[in-house]
Amino acid sequence: MGLQPFETVVTAHHAEIYRYLLRVTSRSGEADDLSQETFLRAYRAWDGLNDDANVRAWLFTIATNLARNYFRSESRRRRAYAGVSDVRSEVDPASPEETRRFHETRALVERVVDGLPLKQRLAFVLRKLHDLEYDAIGKSLQCSPESARAHVFQALKKIRLGLNGHELPMMESVR
Amino acid sequence: MTTKSPSCRAIELDLVATATGDAEVGSAERVHRHLETCSPCRDEYGRYRAVDSVARALRPTPPAEALAKSRAGLESRLADLRQRRVAYRIFPSPLGHILIGRSEHGIAVVEYLHGGSSLRASRLARVEGVEAVPGGEELERLQRDLLDYITGRRRSLDWTLDWRLARSDFERAVLEATANIPYGAVASYAGIARRIGKPSAVRAVAQALRWNPLPIVVPCHRVIGTSGRLTGYAGDKLGLKHQLLSVEGVKLHAGRGDVSIAREAMYALGEGTTEYCLPTCADIGTRSLSMVTLFASRADAEARGLTPCSDCRPDLHPLSAA
Numbered sequence: 101m102g103l104q105p106f107e108t109v110v111t112a113h114h115a116e117i118y119r120y121l122l123r124v125t126s127r128s129g130e131a132d133d134l135s136q137e138t139f140l141r142a143y144r145a146w147d148g149l150n151d152d153a154n155v156r157a158w159l160f161t162i163a164t165n166l167a168r169n170y171f172r173s174e175s176r177r178r179r180a181y182a183g184v185s186d187v188r189s190e191v192d193p194a195s196p197e198e199t200r201r202f203h204e205t206r207a208l209v210e211r212v213v214d215g216l217p218l219k220q221r222l223a224f225v226l227r228k229l230h231d232l233e234y235d236a237i238g239k240s241l242q243c244s245p246e247s248a249r250a251h252v253f254q255a256l257k258k259i260r261l262g263l264n265g266h267e268l269p270m271m272e273s274v275r
Numbered sequence: 276m277t278t279k280s281p282s283c284r285a286i287e288l289d290l291v292a293t294a295t296g297d298a299e300v301g302s303a304e305r306v307h308r309h310l311e312t313c314s315p316c317r318d319e320y321g322r323y324r325a326v327d328s329v330a331r332a333l334r335p336t337p338p339a340e341a342l343a344k345s346r347a348g349l350e351s352r353l354a355d356l357r358q359r360r361v362a363y364r365i366f367p368s369p370l371g372h373i374l375i376g377r378s379e380h381g382i383a384v385v386e387y388l389h390g391g392s393s394l395r396a397s398r399l400a401r402v403e404g405v406e407a408v409p410g411g412e413e414l415e416r417l418q419r420d421l422l423d424y425i426t427g428r429r430r431s432l433d434w435t436l437d438w439r440l441a442r443s444d445f446e447r448a449v450l451e452a453t454a455n456i457p458y459g460a461v462a463s464y465a466g467i468a469r470r471i472g473k474p475s476a477v478r479a480v481a482q483a484l485r486w487n488p489l490p491i492v493v494p495c496h497r498v499i500g501t502s503g504r505l506t507g508y509a510g511d512k513l514g515l516k517h518q519l520l521s522v523e524g525v526k527l528h529a530g531r532g533d534v535s536i537a538r539e540a541m542y543a544l545g546e547g548t549t550e551y552c553l554p555t556c557a558d559i560g561t562r563s564l565s566m567v568t569l570f571a572s573r574a575d576a577e578a579r580g581l582t583p584c585s586d587c588r589p590d591l592h593p594l595s596a597a
Contacts, residue, residue: 256330
């Protein structure tokens with residue numbers, strides 16, 4: 101990949117990779133370390149990358165590998181589930197009542213997402229928060245696109261079940 | 276939870292995909308047809324829509340300072356890595372496996388690999404502060420140039436060199452003096468010592484060239500003993516020196532286990548002059564090789580801006596090409 105200087109890759113993707121790692125580790129310190137490591141690894145491999153490679157998906161693969169290594173340590177995993185999260189998310193306020201309900205639901209969803217098995221959680225975040233294609237998610241998780249789709253489906257089902265009995269924010273009606 | 280009918284179960288995956296914007300056109304139509312007649316699934320669909328919308332709002336918005344700090348930390352580490360990075364390529368050649376390495380400053384290393392054809396066999400793997408990474412297409416071009424040079428199809432390599440692998444100022448001075456020996460010419464270790472202003476440091480010159488980080492490109496194969504013998508090359512690779520000099524047209528005598536320059540078959544340049552001579556001109560043939568540079572051909576000498584000696588007239592009486 102000799103055509104594009106690496107600086108442009110950092111400019112284009114650093115913030116997104118940082119957000120991804122913040123979402124999956126819930127820790128700004130880890131997001132900082134792992135996002136830097138992602139780009140250092142990418143830089144080392146940059147010359148050998150094909151010119152037609154999907155750089156963004158490739159960066160997500162590196163970041164995902166680093167996140168998975170990070171979670172291999174059982175104690176860290178427990179800490180991430182139980183700990184105080186550094187994550188602040190986007191809010192889309194409508195009426196005050198709707199905003200309250202939205203916040204409550206998001207907190208619930210967040211708890212379910214943080215408790216998902218790692219592959220389901222990563223697949224879910226890559227698809228729903230970063231809109232990656234299933235091909236790319238499969239590459240990141242070293243599984244087929246179909247398995248990646250199944251992970252996302254399972255994650256959605258679990259989130260849906262986690263919201264049983266909870267009043268959800270208003271969505272536009274069917275059709 | 277109520278038990279779902281078989282038709283609801285069958286459509287569940289497509290329903291979730293449709294509600295969360297992940298369905299193919301055909302299956303979305305099927306789902307919507309089902310929803311028209313199934314109230315529980317309609318409700319379920321609405322809840323998945325809500326889940327999807329909330330899920331997308333989980334995208335974190337870290338404080339701008341945190342992002343900027345992380346970015347600055349990354350830039351600084353990248354700058355450090357860029358300084359230390361050497362992209363390398365290993366390829367077979369008539370002289371065995373060769374590694375070339377390029378830093379952002381220029382070509383930093385050319386190395387004959389022995390004991391393998393991987394990075395582990397290279398000194399790059401052991402030099403402190405060097406980050407060796409596999410190189411890309413640009414190194415392929417350098418590989419072609421170098422192979423052309425080794426086989427005589429090319430007579431110069433206009434490469435920018437990175438001298439940072441020279442271990443001292445002395446070594447660097449030796450390497451730069453050696454880099455000035457023209458194609459098809461030979462000088463002696465003692466001659467190099469004189470040229471860098473350290474005429475007694477002959478052994479140190481030989482040692483410095485033994486560790487030449489850029490052989491072939493910095494042509495230490497063109498440096499010989501004052502006796503005319505080839506002496507050493509890259510440790511124990513005297514055969515390679517012989518090969519490289521032969522390609523450049525340098526005349527050699529191969530004795531038993533010993534190769535030396537055929538001085539009588541080469542043009543000579545004395546110190547402090549710009550005229551090249553026949554080996555029989557005045558005392559040039561007996562002068563110490565520490566004060567003489569030998570050229571394989573008139574073309575090589577004249578390519579360096581030298582002119583024929585006005586006494587012995589090598590232009591009128593050229594040495595036979597044989």
